[in-house]
Amino acid sequence: MANIRDLAKEAGVSVATVSRVLNGYPYVSEEKRKAVWEAVEKLNYTKNIQAVHLAKGRTTIVGVMLPYIHHPYFSAIIEGVSKEALRYGYQLLLFQTNYDVERELEALERLRMKQMDGLIVCSHQADWEIFAEYQEEGPIALCERVDGYDFFTVYIDHYQAFAKALRYLLDKGHRRIGYCIGRRTGPNSQARAAAYEEVLRDAGVTPQRQWIFDGCLFLEDGKRVIEQWMAMGERPSALLVTSDQVAAGIVLYAQRVGVRIPEELAIIGFDNDPLAEMLGITTVALPHFTLGERAFRLLHHWLETGNVPRKQEELPTRLIVRATG
């Protein structure tokens, strides 16, 4: 198997020169450059890089199934996965499904056909049953809590994270509490809706459906929330906001139109985004980046050792009290 030393020997130049040529650095004579590229061709150097993987029976590709990338939640997971993938020399094959089951099945089928070594599922639409079936075909790691199936998952308990923030607001005397969310469907949103209903009712407070703002994904959605809030007859005195980007939008727009935070409206964000720290936003730190890192790392351990993990790992969340609530 040719390596950089063989290339140097074949080309009659130093290893340093080979490295300079491969890296496209200047100050190498045309003659030496030519000799190096001829050696690359003669020794099938690039083909051999690929051959190493094939010999190991590996693709060094890990699939990542997610509905779309253009969303802060999924891009944070992807960043965590990709940091670890880079470290271990793996490539990522992204399956953007748009929650279309056919695309999800395609990902699973590529796993079965060994076009990748394993699959990380960030979020999905298809029945759990089909994932359970394909788990026999190749390693699958999930980023959501699953009850009733024997999956390998890393997850955040969104019910408890939401409940923690709600109890904090109740303790501070708030009784008119609403929340902002991305979409109403999906297991994370359902867990939050359940926490909202149950924690408030336990405290003798009536949940108010009209104080649930949905479609809140990006900074600019904060403006709409403040506008809607200002137009309300009876207004919530506090909002949980499931994204710090949206919380920052709310805080900055409130500043502009003269709504006093937290006196008129308390805000608790989620994520612990650097922007939340900069703006003094009280937030629940959610380890999305860590979720991606951990999912990859455990899948990698599985691939390297062959030991199938059968555990559910919960990542901790933490309320960070700052100025907005």
Next chain:
Amino acid sequence: MANIRDLAKEAGVSVATVSRVLNGYPYVSEEKRKAVWEAVEKLNYTKNIQAVHLAKGRTTIVGVMLPYIHHPYFSAIIEGVSKEALRYGYQLLLFQTNYDVERELEALERLRMKQMDGLIVCSHQADWEIFAEYQEEGPIALCERVDGYDFFTVYIDHYQAFAKALRYLLDKGHRRIGYCIGRRTGPNSQARAAAYEEVLRDAGVTPQRQWIFDGCLFLEDGKRVIEQWMAMGERPSALLVTSDQVAAGIVLYAQRVGVRIPEELAIIGFDNDPLAEMLGITTVALPHFTLGERAFRLLHHWLETGNVPRKQEELPTRLIVRATG
């Protein structure tokens, strides 16, 4: 080739029921669910999805070469690429190279071996020559300006974008101008450095190396810039900041420590991030997202029609004047 109608016929249920079962929706009897999954297995439904691609001689995979994802510039390009990939039913194979030439060669070799249909190169280390060679093996689209080679590229002219902002500051009477940048190497940074030197010298102003702040990538880097700026004997009166996230960090931290923007320090960001709009930051809009979209779309056109584009497409930039400079 089995489709959803064949599944319904085989299972003796309605098409709607098949769809409900595949999508994991509730309210389907256990008996019907079982019948559908048996039909899926009997008709090799999932295998057939894959077979459609194989029959076309396509992988429906497009590679994306980039040093790392965890960086706002590359994640914006990726988001643009992925939006279009989703639309046309393509998967993305990410090659995070960390600017390691062996990893770049691996991507090119996978292209040669038809493990993907095409490759988008966001940034790279290896010599142009090797890309020119591999272009014979499969479609390659570049996201950087290349002179002297016949590549298909979509790019932003960073020299002109930087020059535009510098001339604006000079016109407003600034003579002490510095800038904040991510890294000093790479073609985009070199283009900006050249613009800084040349535009200032043309105006009879001496460029000041000590007013170049590097390592400025994220919001939190803005704090460090303000601290360094405050510690300087002779300070610049204006800064170009090559990322709006960093510009926002500067503006927010300046507010906290009482530095008046733009009276004491004018700030011009780049990108036109929603945060810049929210904070009233003057910025040069850079179409990174569009860059990704366009690169994918033209690669897709190439794959569909077989017509090799041989053009260099420049995307426009625009100065948006707001409150900070």
